[in-house]
Amino acid sequence: MKIWGIIREAFTFSDLSRGERIGLALLLGAIAVFPWVVKDGFARTVAVQFLYYAMLGLSWNFIGGYGGQIDLGGAKNVGFGAYGVALPMVLWDWPFWLGLPIGVAFAVLESLVLGLGLLRLRGHYFAIGTLAVALVWEELFVYSEWTRGARGLLLPFKRAPDYLYMQLTPVGFHYFIAALFVFSLLWLNWFRRSKLGYQLRAIREDEDAAASLGINVLAAKVKAYCISSVVAALGGAFYAVYYGFIDPDSVMHLDLSIMIAMTALVGGAGVLWGPIVGAAVLIPLDRYLGAWFGGGGILGMDFLIYAVIIMLLAAYQPKGVAGLIEALVLWRLKATGRSTAGLRAVGGR
Amino acid sequence: MALLNAQGVTKRFGGLLANDSVDLAVEEGQIVGLIGPNGAGKTTFFNCLSGHLVPDAGTIIFNGRDITRWPAHRVAQAGIARTFQLVKSMGGLTVEENVMIGAFARVDDREEARRKARQVLELVGLLDVADMYPGELPLAVQKQMELARALATEPKLLMLDEVAAGLSPEEIEGFAGLLRKIHREKGLAMLVIEHVMEFVLPLSERVYVLAGGRKIAEGTPDEITNHPAVIEAYLGEGYARAHKR
Numbered sequence: 394m395k396i397w398g399i400i401r402e403a404f405t406f407s408d409l410s411r412g413e414r415i416g417l418a419l420l421l422g423a424i425a426v427f428p429w430v431v432k433d434g435f436a437r438t439v440a441v442q443f444l445y446y447a448m449l450g451l452s453w454n455f456i457g458g459y460g461g462q463i464d465l466g467g468a469k470n471v472g473f474g475a476y477g478v479a480l481p482m483v484l485w486d487w488p489f490w491l492g493l494p495i496g497v498a499f500a501v502l503e504s505l506v507l508g509l510g511l512l513r514l515r516g517h518y519f520a521i522g523t524l525a526v527a528l529v530w531e532e533l534f535v536y537s538e539w540t541r542g543a544r545g546l547l548l549p550f551k552r553a554p555d556y557l558y559m560q561l562t563p564v565g566f567h568y569f570i571a572a573l574f575v576f577s578l579l580w581l582n583w584f585r586r587s588k589l590g591y592q593l594r595a596i597r598e599d600e601d602a603a604a605s606l607g608i609n610v611l612a613a614k615v616k617a618y619c620i621s622s623v624v625a626a627l628g629g630a631f632y633a634v635y636y637g638f639i640d641p642d643s644v645m646h647l648d649l650s651i652m653i654a655m656t657a658l659v660g661g662a663g664v665l666w667g668p669i670v671g672a673a674v675l676i677p678l679d680r681y682l683g684a685w686f687g688g689g690g691i692l693g694m695d696f697l698i699y700a701v702i703i704m705l706l707a708a709y710q711p712k713g714v715a716g717l718i719e720a721l722v723l724w725r726l727k728a729t730g731r732s733t734a735g736l737r738a739v740g741g742r
Numbered sequence: 743m744a745l746l747n748a749q750g751v752t753k754r755f756g757g758l759l760a761n762d763s764v765d766l767a768v769e770e771g772q773i774v775g776l777i778g779p780n781g782a783g784k785t786t787f788f789n790c791l792s793g794h795l796v797p798d799a800g801t802i803i804f805n806g807r808d809i810t811r812w813p814a815h816r817v818a819q820a821g822i823a824r825t826f827q828l829v830k831s832m833g834g835l836t837v838e839e840n841v842m843i844g845a846f847a848r849v850d851d852r853e854e855a856r857r858k859a860r861q862v863l864e865l866v867g868l869l870d871v872a873d874m875y876p877g878e879l880p881l882a883v884q885k886q887m888e889l890a891r892a893l894a895t896e897p898k899l900l901m902l903d904e905v906a907a908g909l910s911p912e913e914i915e916g917f918a919g920l921l922r923k924i925h926r927e928k929g930l931a932m933l934v935i936e937h938v939m940e941f942v943l944p945l946s947e948r949v950y951v952l953a954g955g956r957k958i959a960e961g962t963p964d965e966i967t968n969h970p971a972v973i974e975a976y977l978g979e980g981y982a983r984a985h986k987r
Binding site for chain 2 (some may be wrong): 586587588592594595597598602603605606607608610663
């Protein structure tokens with residue numbers, strides 16, 4: 394019976410505003426029909442990458458957004474998920490579905506052990522700690538012969554579609570990542586209104602107050618950190634079979650860790666749809682800027698434009714796109730003389 | 743046996759002896775005042791009781807259990823709730839959500855926590871601001887919210903750290919009335935740290951006085967106001983004269 398309650402909660406969006414619900418419905422509809430409407434290969438790749446990064450951003454939201462613990466090492470979990478699938482597949486020809494639980498289990502165990510230490514740190518110290526740990530893991534994977542080091546792993550080729558090894562057609566991969574994305578979204582939607590979600594939000598606001606109200610601060614943070622690692626590892630497992638090749642640079646790099654945090658921060662940390670909007674802004678921006686400016690003209694022009702946009706956002710709207718929308722709604726209500734007391738324009742209650 | 747029995751609580755910060763072997767007891771359903779000049783070590787003592795600090799020596803027995811070295815969340819679950827000298831309202835949560843966090847100490851279900859939160863909000867008279875954010879409300883209301891949040895954890899002992907600080911005389915009057923009402927309805931034991939004598943003395947059945955980290959006196963409010971050491975350390979003769987009559 395309890396499981397039905399959880400499932401019902403995961404599908405309940407009634408506390409979101411009408412605009413938010415319409416937006417989500419439109420997004421899900423667009424994802425569903427996308428491969429049938431858009432035939433352009435590059436656009437399809439961008440769409441898959443958008444869903445991949447949105448999913449990783451959602452994973453960050455558990456601990457970083459709702460818990461306020463700035464995690465700058467998310468890539469390690471992506472790496473565990475990816476290597477969990479790729480290594481047994483390369484070494485022993487194991488199918489995807491056997492490697493997947495190994496990668497996820499390793500990510501959870503590592504996050505549990507690490508979290509019990511790291512999550513005692515507060516604020517910037519936690520962020521620095523996660524950064525350092527992720528860098529260490531990356532180096533370990535680069536220098537370990539067992540993981541094939543910097544050479545990376547090339548997955549054995551099967552005839553697509555192969556549902557044991559998850560080597561799919563482009564359309565198949567689209568729906569595969571879409572399913573993982575929706576799963577992550579529902580999990581986060583359950584989480585944000587669960588007891589654990591409330592406890593994490595209390596911790597974000599004030600750890601001493603949270604503890605005085607009976608919350609085991611460390612235990613709550615570790616739980617959310619582990620959930621976050623599961624979602625990120627699922628994303629990594631997808632990445633391995635999607636690209637067919639992984640190396641520490643593609644699934645464990647610092648850039649990826651930063652990118653995961655950025656999708657949530659740009660869109661709105663601690664808002665259900667924040668990472669989705671963040672990924673929708675950042676990924677097409679990055680890829681299309683790269684495609685337009687990366688090839689010729691001034692070298693590095695795409696990075697420059699990208700950096701300027703990020704800096705402007707950080708300086709003028711630190712609460713991200715969600716904060717921007719909220720400010721607009723409040724401004725409109727005030728302009729029409731309505732009360733804004735107790736109003737939260739985005740993210741529900 | 744006393745509900746709370748602290749004996750020889752000692753806390754040192756480097757060379758500073760903040761609490762020097764402090765004894766204090768609170769009986770079931772009793773309101774106890776803890777007073778003392780600035781820097782007397784009241785809040786340190788409070789933090790030792792609530793588990794936010796671990797005392798260097800001494801024992802704290804609550805409800806028959808030794809809670810001396812327990813972390814704050816276990817102390818809270820055992821039935822000691824507290825407020826903070828500087829209000830710690832969780833600004834990103836509505837008033838109702840703030841109180842729900844307290845209710846989650848006893849229940850797992852969200853809607854049950856919400857029902858409990860609204861009951862407590864009704865008790866303290868904050869139901870009409872349940873959906874507002876603490877930052878939109880005056881300090882007195884935030885302090886009431888913090889009180890409600892603590893009550894939602896269903897404590898046996900409520901510890902209040904300078905609730906009257908920063909409030910106007912009328913607001914202090916209102917708060918004292920509210921505490922009396924809660925005491926009447928719930929029979930809750932309370933430990934009240936306070937600077938404002940007009941607030942704490944009429945409220946308390948028993949008063950402890952700290953100065954320089956040590957307990958210098960204890961007794962009924964009347965005994966305390968006439969105690970020579972207390973008058974010298976803290977109250978000033980004018981207040982003592984005014985209350986003799």
